[in-house]
Amino acid sequence: xxxxxxxxxxxxxxxxxxxxxxxxxxxxxxxxxxxxxxxxxxxxxxxxxxxxxxxxxxxxxxxxxxxxxxxxxxxxxxxxxxxxxxxxxxxxxxxxxxxxxxxxxxxxxxxxxxxxxxxxxxxxx
Amino acid sequence: xxxxxxxxxxxxxxxxxxxxxxxxxxxxxxxxxxxxxxxxxxxxxxxxxxxxxxxxxxxxxxxxxxxxxxxxxxxxxxxxxxxxxxxxxxxxxxxxxxxxxxxxxxxxxxxxxxxxxxxxxxxxxxxxxxxxxxxxxxxxxxxxxxxxxxxxxxxxxxxxxxx
Numbered sequence: 001x002x003x004x005x006x007x008x009x010x011x012x013x014x015x016x017x018x019x020x021x022x023x024x025x026x027x028x029x030x031x032x033x034x035x036x037x038x039x040x041x042x043x044x045x046x047x048x049x050x051x052x053x054x055x056x057x058x059x060x061x062x063x064x065x066x067x068x069x070x071x072x073x074x075x076x077x078x079x080x081x082x083x084x085x086x087x088x089x090x091x092x093x094x095x096x097x098x099x100x101x102x103x104x105x106x107x108x109x110x111x112x113x114x115x116x117x118x119x120x121x122x123x124x125x
Numbered sequence: 126x127x128x129x130x131x132x133x134x135x136x137x138x139x140x141x142x143x144x145x146x147x148x149x150x151x152x153x154x155x156x157x158x159x160x161x162x163x164x165x166x167x168x169x170x171x172x173x174x175x176x177x178x179x180x181x182x183x184x185x186x187x188x189x190x191x192x193x194x195x196x197x198x199x200x201x202x203x204x205x206x207x208x209x210x211x212x213x214x215x216x217x218x219x220x221x222x223x224x225x226x227x228x229x230x231x232x233x234x235x236x237x238x239x240x241x242x243x244x245x246x247x248x249x250x251x252x253x254x255x256x257x258x259x260x261x262x263x264x265x266x267x268x269x270x271x272x273x274x275x276x277x278x279x280x281x282x283x284x285x286x287x288x
Contacts, residue, residue, distance in 0.1 A: 033243065035233030036136050061143065061175025063136045069171060 001046050002056045002084060003029040003039075003064035015086045022093040026056075031064050040067035047071060047078060053100035054092075056084040079104050087114030127198050130205045131224050133214050134231035137162070137207065138172040138182070141230065145270045146205060147180065154204035155182045156197065158190040158217060162209075187213060191220030198223065211251045218258055227258065229267040229281075241281050244269045252282055 002009040009028035017023025027046055031039050043055060043064070057065040060082040068080045079101050081088070088111030095103035129150050134142060137157060146152065155176065162168045163186040176182045181202070185193065190206070194217075197204050208214045211232065218224045231244050238246035245267050247255070259265050259278050266275040 033234060035235055038234065059140050061138065061172075062140050066136075066139065066171065066175075073167070 001027045001029060001043065001050070001052050001054070002089065003031065003043055003068060004056075004058040004084070005031060005062060005064070008058055012084065012086055012089055016089050016093050019090060020093055025093050026089065027052075029064070031062075031067075034063075036063055036067060039063055040070050043067050044071045044074075047075065053077065054079045054081060054104045056081045056089065056092075056104075058082070058084055081108055083111070085111045085114060087111045126200055126203055128194070128204045128206050128223075130228050131214065131217075131226060132205060132207050132228040132230045133209070133211055134207060135209050135233055136231050137209050138175050140175075141270060142205065142207060143175055143177060143180065146230075147177075149271050150203060150205075152203045152205045153180050154197070154200055154202040155180055156190065156193075156204065156206045157182065157184050158187055158206060158208045158213060159184070160186045160213075163189070187216045187220065190217055194221050194223050211247075211254055215254050215258060218261070218263055224263060226264040226266070228275075229255075229265065230269055241284060242267055242276065245281065247282075255282075 002012055007030060009030055013023045013026045013028040016026065027050065029042060029046065046052065047055065055068045055078065057068050057080060059065060065080065065082050072078045072080050081104055088107045091110040092103050092107035095106065129152055130146060132142070137159065138155065147155065157172065162172065163184050169184045173182060208217065214227055229245050232246055233244065234246045237248045240246050255265050255278055265278040267281050268275040
């Protein structure tokens with residue numbers, strides 16, 4: 001499950017689909033217009049309904065992450081990932097045969113690696 | 126220094142508060158007035174995670190907030206006082222005359238509420254509470270982020286020209 005602000009989750013999942021054809025591995029969820037209790041309920045129902053082990057969220061203190069952490073309190077085996085990006089999801093989607101929590105930990109590392117700056121240093125000699 | 130913002134936001138401490146409002150207004154003192162969170166160490170830990178370094182956050186109940194507001198206004202730091210619902214803000218306003226303006230920043234959908242803005246849904250009881258607050262001189266406006274236009278209560282409840 002990917003839970004995020006606006007259309008971000010759907011956009012990330014569409015990116016996974018475009019690159020790998022594995023967008024269907026994810027359930028995209030938007031918090032748009034929803035009260036915190038509704039977000040928590042939707043995440044809980046999705047996690048329980050699909051028996052999910054991992055929820056990817058965007059901002060660490062966004063309402064999706066907070067709601068996911070409240071679900072996690074009742075379901076300690078759930079792993080909540082914050083700061084999700086496309087590199088993270090791509091890596092996770094390709095982790096065939098790897099236990100979901102382990103795959104998520106590896107995917108987070110790939111997501112970290114993907115974040116950077118490219119350009120000529122301003123004061124390069 | 127006066128409290129910069131008294132805000133109602135059912136998402137409590139989240140990005141729009143600590144980034145959207147606190148950064149441009151240079152707010153470094155945040156108070157969450159919520160009887161439930163004030164009594165829950167776990168929830169305090171959760172919300173404290175969203176507070177950036179250098180920002181002080183207090184979790185208090187309404188009674189403590191009413192007693193502490195004069196001291197908050199004496200703080201050298203700019204501050205923001207947050208409640209999760211309109212009734213808590215009403216109780217705070219009733220307990221102290223210091224609150225002169227209230228920002229509706231996030232009151233989302235729930236049964237019995239009618240949509241007034243993308244981020245404001247109100248029940249008939251809540252609308253009446255807001256009218257009563259306004260009748261005591263409290264200026265009530267809706268505004269999700271500082272860059273957006275504040276919408277006066279009369280306009281909000283009339284449901285006109287809310288683009």
